[in-house]
Amino acid sequence: MQLYPLFADLSNRPALVVGGGDVAARKASMLLRAGARVTVGAPVLGPELRELLQQGRITYRACAYQSEWLDGMWLTIAATRSRRLNARIAADGHARQRLVNVVDDPALSSFQVPAVIDRSPLLVAISSSGTAPVLARRLRERIESLLDPALGPLLQLAQRYRARIRARHADLGARRRFYDWLHDGPVSALLRAAHPMRAEQQLVAALADREPPRGSGSVALVGAGPGDPGLLTLRALRALNEADVILHDELISPQILELARRDALQLAVGKRGGGTHTPQEAIHALLLEHAQAGRRVVRLKGGDPFVFGRGGEELAFLREHGIAYEVIPGITAALACAAHGGVPLTHRDHAHSVRLVTAHCQHSLDTLDWVELARERQTLAVYMGVGKLEELTGKLLAHGRPSDTPFALIENGSLPGQRTLVGTLGDLPKLARHHAVCAPALLILGEVADFAPALHWYGELLGPTPPHSGISNALADAA
Structure with missing residues (x-):
């Protein structure tokens, strides 16, 4: 072990930064966050310093470096552009037995500044012993995604009640079980849901009980996005890593499931393209069974749980049965497919509104307001409509939507096999058959779809060429 890891208490203790540029400003800001009394020495200060x-937050020595600046300092950071000057600062510090860090020069430094993950009072520090700071930063980013921001408030709450917890649970085993409950149970969930007072009340009530509280189950409705694992939210990734049980839709990609905790029970529910499926009542029963058994359950849905995902039904069921729950949104298909297909869903010159429509069955088509849907200067994003393109096209044309209205039909949006078919409404069914477009695919219909031929950037582009209307032609001419 090259370095001795430690966390220094610099609260109200003097620290010196030599240098007046951007790097010095970052180092000074970090020291200020730790409560140090910071002195900055440099002939000239940059705007941040x-x-x-x-603001009166630093003391300033407005001249060239002098050795006596180090007197009385707990630690010093040399952040000048001159290696010769940095070496002199380091030598002065070593002679005075002061800790000195020279930015990006481990050979001159007596301590390293690690990459830090701050969930105060929890701190995670990562060091490569100065050999690979970029790698340390990348590791920090990866670990950062796994640590819930609620950890900070949770630790602060536990810190305030530490004495009462020790007094209530003198037995070490009981105390450990209590802290496990505190981390995994309703207190942590309430803090994630921004209910700090209710979280504290829950902790106080648990301390009043004779026995340590047992772990209680919960359900997280998690949006998996359109399929690309890179589009998962950090919160969704944390939920997957904490889950005991994952109930996932059939269309969830294997790459996303591989990000889950290795020992989590994974159960496929839902259906694919009209095939066999798990009834909603059976899904409800599974959620209830595992949550009541004290497990953390993730209900993993493609896209967003609240956009054609029956998330509202499942939430109502959980509430009815007293199961704790949270919702973690995902990127819905309309947003992801439009972005990957180069189609702005709104545009000040062409569309001032967006309608999200589902067309997966005849009942869905029969209940839609086709007069409103056929109006121009709006964008239609049609989910689950590949099998109903003939009926969809016929109804829109019959209610006045022009046959030359542009469309973009995006298959496997955001996935490596994405294909974007472009054309006009009158040719939509014929083109989709010709190119054998299959589910999952999302239809974007409206004037903005004509941006796709020029702005498309991901996957294969299919359809008539050259571009079929003024928007694409104007963009091509401008390029």
């Missing part, structure tokens, strides 16, 4: 000086 000038602002800190105007």
Whole structure:
């Protein structure tokens, strides 16, 4: 072990930063966050340090470096552009037995500044012993995604009640079980849901019980997005890593499921393209069974749970049965497919509104307001409509939508096999048959779809060429 890891208490203790540029400003800001009394020495200060000086947060020595600056300092950071000057600062510090860090020069440094993940009072520090700071930063980014922001408030709450917890649970085993419950149970869930007072009340009530509280189950409705694992939210990734049980739709990609905790029970529910499926009542029963058994359950849905995902039904069921729940939104298909197909869903010159429509069955088509849907200067995003393109096209044309209205039909949006078919409404069924477009695919219909031929950037582009209307032609001419 090259370095001795430690966390220094610099609260109200003097620290020195030599240098007046951007790097010095970052180092000074970090020291200020740790509560240090920061002195900055440099002939000239950059804008960030000038602002800190105007706020009265730093002391300024407005001249060239002098060795006596180090007297009385707990630690010093050399952040000048001159290696010769940095070496002199390091030598002065070593002679005075002061800790000195020279930015990006481990050979001159007596301590390293690690990459830090801050969930105060929890701190995670990562060091490569100065050999690979970029790698340390990348590791920090990866670990950052796994640590819930609610950890900070949870630890602060536990810190305030530490004495009462120790007094209530003198037995070490009971105390450990209590802290496990505190981390995994309703207190943590309430903090994630921004209910700090209710979380504290829950903790106080648990301390009043004679026995340590047992772990209680919960359900997280998680949106998996359109399929690309890179489009998962950080919160969704954390939920997958904490889950005991994952109930997932059939269309969830294997790449996303591989990100889940290795020992989690994974159960496929839902259906694919009209095939065999799990009834909604059976899904409800599975959610209830595992949550009541004290497990953390993730209900993993493609796209967003609240956009054609029956998330509202499942939430109502959980509430009715007293199961704790949370919802983690996902990127819905309309947003993802439009972005990957180069189609702005709204545009100040062409569309001022977006309608999300589902057309997966005849009942859905029969209940839609076709007069409104056929109006121009709006964008239609049609989910689950590949099998109903003939009926969909016929109804829109019959209610006045022009046959030359542009469309973009995006298959496997955001996935490596994405194909974007473009054309006009009158030719939609014929083109879709010709190119054998299959589910999952999302239809974007409206004037904005004509941006796709020029702005498309991901996957294969199919359809008539050259571009079929003025928008695409104007963009091509501008390019």
